[in-house]
Amino acid sequence: MREPGATTGITYTIYSGYMNYSPLEFSVSYNLWERKKISLSLGVGTGIYRATISRHIYMDIYTSNESGSKRSPIRRILESGRPYLPALGGFGNVSVKYAVSSRLSFIAEAKARYGKISNFKGSEFSLYIDDNGNIGYNEYKGKLWFYPTNIDYWIGTSYSQLEISPVKPDMVWLSESILENIRKANLNLTGLSFGIGLKIRLF
Amino acid sequence: MEKRGKHGIRFIIFWGCFLFLSQALIGLRAEDKYPRYYFSFSYMQGKMAVGDLNTYLVTFNNNDLFKYIRENNPTWGEVQGNILPLSGKYAIWDIELLMEINPKIRIGFSTHSPQGKKN
Numbered sequence: 001m002r003e004p005g006a007t008t009g010i011t012y013t014i015y016s017g018y019m020n021y022s023p024l025e026f027s028v029s030y031n032l033w034e035r036k037k038i039s040l041s042l043g044v045g046t047g048i049y050r051a052t053i054s055r056h057i058y059m060d061i062y063t064s065n066e067s068g069s070k071r072s073p074i075r076r077i078l079e080s081g082r083p084y085l086p087a088l089g090g091f092g093n094v095s096v097k098y099a100v101s102s103r104l105s106f107i108a109e110a111k112a113r114y115g116k117i118s119n120f121k122g123s124e125f126s127l128y129i130d131d132n133g134n135i136g137y138n139e140y141k142g143k144l145w146f147y148p149t150n151i152d153y154w155i156g157t158s159y160s161q162l163e164i165s166p167v168k169p170d171m172v173w174l175s176e177s178i179l180e181n182i183r184k185a186n187l188n189l190t191g192l193s194f195g196i197g198l199k200i201r202l203f
Numbered sequence: 204m205e206k207r208g209k210h211g212i213r214f215i216i217f218w219g220c221f222l223f224l225s226q227a228l229i230g231l232r233a234e235d236k237y238p239r240y241y242f243s244f245s246y247m248q249g250k251m252a253v254g255d256l257n258t259y260l261v262t263f264n265n266n267d268l269f270k271y272i273r274e275n276n277p278t279w280g281e282v283q284g285n286i287l288p289l290s291g292k293y294a295i296w297d298i299e300l301l302m303e304i305n306p307k308i309r310i311g312f313s314t315h316s317p318q319g320k321k322n
Contacts, residue, residue: 017321025313146255159262188254197245
């Protein structure tokens with residue numbers, strides 16, 4: 001029962017993150033042009049990539065009155081997933097080499113990579129307090145899915161959603177067009193990078 | 204700060220020794236023979252797309268309810284701040300072992316340091 005003069009509210013706090021682990025990449029390069037100490041080469045390659053992604057959602061209910069304020073968690077969700085299969089990606093690069101000696105060179109490189117990790121498998125851990133004030137928790141395991149279109153969900157508003165589910169979500173309240181577009185969530189590694197470094201002849 | 208300085212000195216000593224030892228192998232080489240083997244390390248900066256996680260964060264931040272509350276400032280609710288998408292920018296150390304098969308073609312195996320973002 002609400003106390004006289006008390007105000008209540010719900011706060012949502014979201015933390016999220018991703019981590020790309022060290023990949024294993026294989027490349028083939030062709031020496032396109034060479035003049036004295038400078039050379040230019042082009043390369044293509046493929047790699048095996050792994051990553052984890054996580055999302056923490058904190059929903060707290062607070063009550064405040066003349067005697068102060070009180071916060072209590074009503075639901076806390078921790079979702080984390082890692083791929084059950086590593087993903088394959090591809091890349092191309094251009095590099096310029098300047099030979100300081102027969103053993104040592106400086107290199108400058110530009111690299112374009114294409115890759116998506118989409119086989120995320122993980123768990124959702126959620127804490128809740130029921131109407132009687134009892135604390136409980138649920139744990140779900142499954143694959144990570146993404147609804148690429150806006151839907152009415154959870155707080156009654158529309159946004160794209162990530163969800164852990166053992167099978168492809170098939171909620172009856174979703175329209176046909178949304179159901180058709182539900183797919184596995186992915187982490188998109190596609191991008192460009194530039195770098196400088198040293199190249200040493202071993203033997 | 205002092206800790207970072209120590210790490211920097213260790214880094215320079217390690218790679219200094221490595222360069223010295225690799226240069227010491229000069230005497231063992233056969234200059235014109237193939238395949239030749241190389242080791243390279245480089246510092247790289249780049250940006251990746253990230254994808255669905257950011258789509259979720261951006262659409263959640265801009266959802267209809269939050270938009271309404273921000274614009275109308277009703278007494279029954281308020282939205283403080285914004286949920287920011289995760290940056291795709293990264294900086295990594297890349298290492299590679301290369302085998303030069305002939306003057307034109309080489310193959311390489313490489314990896315790089317892990318990278319991630321959280322907010």
